[in-house]
Amino acid sequence: xxxxxxxxxxxxFQYNPQETALLxxxxxxxxxxxDGFGASLGNNTEYLQKxxxxxxxxxxxxxxxxxxxxxxxxxxxxxxxDCPESKRQRGNLKKKIGDVGPMGRILIxxxxxxxxxxxxxxxxxxxxxxxxxxxxxxATVLDEQLKERNIKYLVIVGVxxxxxxxxxxREANDRAYEVLVLDNCVASYNQDFHxxxxxxxxxxxxxxxxxxxxxxxxxxxx
Numbered sequence: 001x002x003x004x005x006x007x008x009x010x011x012x013f014q015y016n017p018q019e020t021a022l023l024x025x026x027x028x029x030x031x032x033x034x035d036g037f038g039a040s041l042g043n044n045t046e047y048l049q050k051x052x053x054x055x056x057x058x059x060x061x062x063x064x065x066x067x068x069x070x071x072x073x074x075x076x077x078x079x080x081x082d083c084p085e086s087k088r089q090r091g092n093l094k095k096k097i098g099d100v101g102p103m104g105r106i107l108i109x110x111x112x113x114x115x116x117x118x119x120x121x122x123x124x125x126x127x128x129x130x131x132x133x134x135x136x137x138x139a140t141v142l143d144e145q146l147k148e149r150n151i152k153y154l155v156i157v158g159v160x161x162x163x164x165x166x167x168x169x170r171e172a173n174d175r176a177y178e179v180l181v182l183d184n185c186v187a188s189y190n191q192d193f194h195x196x197x198x199x200x201x202x203x204x205x206x207x208x209x210x211x212x213x214x215x216x217x218x219x220x221x222x
Contacts, residue, residue: 016152043189051159051186071122159187162193169181184214
C-alpha cells in the first residue's frame, strides 16, 4: 500500500490513492452561470468561477492517475415529489425551484441549468450522483458506491463552500471518511462564509477534516 502525504492544515494529510476518490460538488450551470438560479438570488457568479480552472487541473491529473471520480448535482424530479414544499417556498423568491428560468426549469433533473458546466463535464465512465438535499450522502447511493470500491479518503472540491461542500464534509466525517478540501477549488458567493467554513473544517486539530491547496495535493499525487 503506497501512502502519500500532502501539505495541509492542521497537519499533513496522508492517503492511499487506491482508496481515494475525487468528489466534485455541484459544478452546475444553475449555480455558476450568470443566467442561473444562483445569480437570480442576487449573487455574483464570478466568485464561483474562480474555482473552475484549478479544479480543471485537479480533474485532469486525477483522471490520468486513475483516481475514482464522482460528480454530484443538486436537483429534483420533474414532478417535485422529492422537493419539500418548505424548501421550494423558502426565501420568498420570484422564481422558485421548478419554475421556468433562462436555462429551463430551475434545479430540475434533465434541464440545461441542472447540468454540470462544460469545463468540468463528467466522462461517460464517471459516477454522477443526483441529490435532492445539500449533502451528497443524504438520500443517495454515494456511501454504498464508496464502500463497494473500498474508498476511505475523499478529496473534495465544489460549490458552495458553506452549503453543499460543508454539508458533505460533515456527512463524510460522520461516516468515518478522511476528507481533504482543496481551498482554491471550492468557492462561495460570500468570501467571509468561504473563509469561515474552511477554518471550521480544520479547527480543533481537524474536527471535520483537512484543508489543502490543489498544487500541494497534485505534487503529492505525482
